[in-house]
Amino acid sequence: MNISGLNLPLRDEKPRQHGLTVLIDNGLPIEYFKDMVNSSAEFIDFIKFGWGTSIVTGKLIEKIECLKENNIDYFFGGTLFEKFLSQGKLDQYYLYCKKFDCKYIEISNGTMELTNKEKANFISEFSEEFNVFSEVGQKDADKADETTSSDWIEFIKEDFEAGATKVITEARESGTSGLCKATGEVRMKIVEDILTSSINIKDVIFEAPNKTMQSLFIKYVGSNVNLANISFSDTIPLETLRLGLRSDTFYLVNFDWGSIREGQK
Amino acid sequence: MNISGLNLPLRDEKPRQHGLTVLIDNGLPIEYFKDMVNSSAEFIDFIKFGWGTSIVTGKLIEKIECLKENNIDYFFGGTLFEKFLSQGKLDQYYLYCKKFDCKYIEISNGTMELTNKEKANFISEFSEEFNVFSEVGQKDADKADETTSSDWIEFIKEDFEAGATKVITEARESGTSGLCKATGEVRMKIVEDILTSSINIKDVIFEAPNKTMQSLFIKYVGSNVNLANISFSDTIPLETLRLGLRSDTFYLVNFDWGSIREGQK
Amino acid sequence: MNISGLNLPLRDEKPRQHGLTVLIDNGLPIEYFKDMVNSSAEFIDFIKFGWGTSIVTGKLIEKIECLKENNIDYFFGGTLFEKFLSQGKLDQYYLYCKKFDCKYIEISNGTMELTNKEKANFISEFSEEFNVFSEVGQKDADKADETTSSDWIEFIKEDFEAGATKVITEARESGTSGLCKATGEVRMKIVEDILTSSINIKDVIFEAPNKTMQSLFIKYVGSNVNLANISFSDTIPLETLRLGLRSDTFYLVNFDWGSIREGQK
Numbered sequence: 001m002n003i004s005g006l007n008l009p010l011r012d013e014k015p016r017q018h019g020l021t022v023l024i025d026n027g028l029p030i031e032y033f034k035d036m037v038n039s040s041a042e043f044i045d046f047i048k049f050g051w052g053t054s055i056v057t058g059k060l061i062e063k064i065e066c067l068k069e070n071n072i073d074y075f076f077g078g079t080l081f082e083k084f085l086s087q088g089k090l091d092q093y094y095l096y097c098k099k100f101d102c103k104y105i106e107i108s109n110g111t112m113e114l115t116n117k118e119k120a121n122f123i124s125e126f127s128e129e130f131n132v133f134s135e136v137g138q139k140d141a142d143k144a145d146e147t148t149s150s151d152w153i154e155f156i157k158e159d160f161e162a163g164a165t166k167v168i169t170e171a172r173e174s175g176t177s178g179l180c181k182a183t184g185e186v187r188m189k190i191v192e193d194i195l196t197s198s199i200n201i202k203d204v205i206f207e208a209p210n211k212t213m214q215s216l217f218i219k220y221v222g223s224n225v226n227l228a229n230i231s232f233s234d235t236i237p238l239e240t241l242r243l244g245l246r247s248d249t250f251y252l253v254n255f256d257w258g259s260i261r262e263g264q265k
Numbered sequence: 266m267n268i269s270g271l272n273l274p275l276r277d278e279k280p281r282q283h284g285l286t287v288l289i290d291n292g293l294p295i296e297y298f299k300d301m302v303n304s305s306a307e308f309i310d311f312i313k314f315g316w317g318t319s320i321v322t323g324k325l326i327e328k329i330e331c332l333k334e335n336n337i338d339y340f341f342g343g344t345l346f347e348k349f350l351s352q353g354k355l356d357q358y359y360l361y362c363k364k365f366d367c368k369y370i371e372i373s374n375g376t377m378e379l380t381n382k383e384k385a386n387f388i389s390e391f392s393e394e395f396n397v398f399s400e401v402g403q404k405d406a407d408k409a410d411e412t413t414s415s416d417w418i419e420f421i422k423e424d425f426e427a428g429a430t431k432v433i434t435e436a437r438e439s440g441t442s443g444l445c446k447a448t449g450e451v452r453m454k455i456v457e458d459i460l461t462s463s464i465n466i467k468d469v470i471f472e473a474p475n476k477t478m479q480s481l482f483i484k485y486v487g488s489n490v491n492l493a494n495i496s497f498s499d500t501i502p503l504e505t506l507r508l509g510l511r512s513d514t515f516y517l518v519n520f521d522w523g524s525i526r527e528g529q530k
Numbered sequence: 531m532n533i534s535g536l537n538l539p540l541r542d543e544k545p546r547q548h549g550l551t552v553l554i555d556n557g558l559p560i561e562y563f564k565d566m567v568n569s570s571a572e573f574i575d576f577i578k579f580g581w582g583t584s585i586v587t588g589k590l591i592e593k594i595e596c597l598k599e600n601n602i603d604y605f606f607g608g609t610l611f612e613k614f615l616s617q618g619k620l621d622q623y624y625l626y627c628k629k630f631d632c633k634y635i636e637i638s639n640g641t642m643e644l645t646n647k648e649k650a651n652f653i654s655e656f657s658e659e660f661n662v663f664s665e666v667g668q669k670d671a672d673k674a675d676e677t678t679s680s681d682w683i684e685f686i687k688e689d690f691e692a693g694a695t696k697v698i699t700e701a702r703e704s705g706t707s708g709l710c711k712a713t714g715e716v717r718m719k720i721v722e723d724i725l726t727s728s729i730n731i732k733d734v735i736f737e738a739p740n741k742t743m744q745s746l747f748i749k750y751v752g753s754n755v756n757l758a759n760i761s762f763s764d765t766i767p768l769e770t771l772r773l774g775l776r777s778d779t780f781y782l783v784n785f786d787w788g789s790i791r792e793g794q795k
Contacts, residue, residue: 005619032561035559039589237557243585243586246581247581247640250609
């Protein structure tokens with residue numbers, strides 16, 4: 001693929017275990033959706049059908065067929081899980097996910113009042129049937145302000161222990177809550193505390209909806225950091241950031257996963 | 266359509282009288298335009314060909330044919346009316362609208378120095394041949410700052426009396442003038458004064474080009490508020506906001522139009 | 531084309547020497563790319579394959595064929611030149627550009643530590659084989675702050691003397707460095723100093739990635755100013771700004787290139 005002769009950071013082939021790119025579909029029209037997926041499938045690991053968009057998106061089945069043809073997996077946004085839960089209809093959410101042949105499910109408490117312990121119980125339950133991506137972090141900016149590094153680390157660990165395959169850190173589509181302050185600034189102290197904890201960073205996926213966040217995580221964690229909430233139009237720009245082909249990560253050195261904790265110092 | 270089993274706010278079928286979504290086309294390429302319209306026609310009531318884009322957009326006739334097939338109506342941006350007026354060529358604007366078989370026309374004074382009374386005279390004149398959407402509010406941030414609640418209410422009423430079918434409140438594509446301050450903040454006092462006036466809010470269309478404004482109007486006025494200047498890419502995201510399927514409007518209760526004035530308290 | 535009857539500023543037909551619009555492709559999917567190019571080729575003079583996106587973009591050859599059919603020229607972003615240079619592989623960059631049949635090449639020092647004199651030497655060298663678009667200005671906000679009007683003017687002149695066909699002024703895709711402050715504000719004093727210098731402004735291309743910058747340059751330099759880093763979705767909006775069909779440039783008068791220096795006063 002790389003016919004340029006440039007030395008570039010190594011990226012695993014799909015299906016890969018880390019260096020994951022999770023796009024978010026917020027209800028794109030079908031032909032554009034297929035156009036991007038068909039053009040760049042090698043750089044796309046998962047599609048999240050954002051929040052409750054799957055309920056109103058036309059041609060959902062056609063989208064899913066396109067993903068299957070391109071070996072891309074998919075799941076519905078955690079807000080949809082919470083919506084069913086808030087109406088006491090988790091049984092119907094189970095059926096909804098089965099109907100669309102989901103292998104993955106996202107379980108979150110970003111909007112509802114739900115303790116991490118309660119969320120962990122749902123992770124246990126659903127992990128019997130699905131690969132669970134759990135989400136840690138609050139969509140509400142004030143609540144997000146109150147969450148400490150210890151909380152983040154405790155919640156992430158609790159989710160893994162309950163059976164989550166990966167844990168996603170919240171930042172929304174706007175990068176203004178969860179791991180970000182309302183101003184958009186990343187809570188770097190928390191990121192550093194997570195990176196230097198005993199959490200296996202290869203199983204964490206960071207929501208990083210803008211170039212600033214993407215560059216920051218690539219510089220701190222490496223080319224093969226797992227990133228989510230990537231807009232369709234950022235598929236190629238993100239890959240160039242991973243490869244040091246854009247000014248923001250121009251001097252990126254290839255990341256040594258073995259020395260990750262030392263690497264942060 | 267809703268096979269999820271969730272309880273969702275009720276939306277009328279098209280053609281509907283309120284709960285209107287007016288998209289703005291700023292010159293999209295033809296295939297993408299058709300892709301979105303064909304994918305989501307049930308959620309689109311009108312397309313505005315923004316400002317003077319119709320003059321330079323290729324394939325305008327093909328776009329209009331696509332809209333007719335999908336029972337979506339259309340009109341040209343008010344700035345184009347003002348451009349013809351500024352050159353003393355309203356007769357040619359009449360012909361231009363007829364040539365493209367317009368049933369609707371937008372009449373505004375957002376850019377030109379034109380009193381609301383003068384604008385109302387044009388509304389009277391054009392309403393003999395077209396359904397007139399009039400626009401109230403200034404694109405210039407300084408002028409917008411000087412416009413009081415009384416002005417807004419007076420101008421809206423004057424436009425209805427002159428024959429406007431609907432009145433649109435200005436916010437531009439950027440949400441930084443008209444009903445918004447230059448900072449993007451919505452002038453809530455004016456919105457509340459309009460809502461508690463004798464104006465029939467079902468005949469008002471609010472320009473709401475971003476998620477913050479869309480969420481705000483949905484929470485204040487209800488799922489079936491009329492919204493305009495919606496970008497094509499926000500078609501599905503807006504519908505999820507109307508239905509309480511996104512965090513921002515998650516706890517939305519179904520709106521009772523009969524109690525609208527009480528509802529604001 | 532203009533069947534409206536409006537008086538509009540004159541624009542040259544393609545191929546034109548000024549009034550150039552240079553779009554930036556950041557890795558768009560192939561069908562959308564062709565859709566925009568085929569819909570609006572008359573308004574597009576060049577496509578820049580931004581930074582190193584060409585390395586990872588699928589269907590690059592198909593994109594280039596589409597451009598050739600529409601008489602649109604193209605080049606790779608200056609950051610790619612710098613990437614090859616940083617690895618001591620300029621010979622391979624030469625081959626890379628030849629492989630894709632490039633007639634134009636961009637040479638910059640926006641990211642690397644490279645004096646303008648050193649950059650000028652590369653301009654001389656590559657101008658024997660290519661039309662060189664050189665870029666002046668720093669991507670790093672702090673370095674950009676230190677660059678004075680005299681620096682800008684000296685560097686632009688040095689690039690022309692070295693053989694550059696056009697000189698591009700840096701602003702990035704975000705409009706936050708180079709000729710812009712980190713806040714996005716344009717360094718107007720520098721722009722004015724360039725405009726009133728002996729530099730032939732017809733050979734300068736201003737990066738103007740947002741509406742504010744586009745409107746500003748159109749108002750200061752005229753409808754036929756050369757503009758770059760235009761996103762695909764701004765193709766038609768930019769043309770309406772050039773023609774005075776949008777509120778921001780509504781009262782634009784047709785620009786007299788003969789009186790350009792007087793025109794600034």
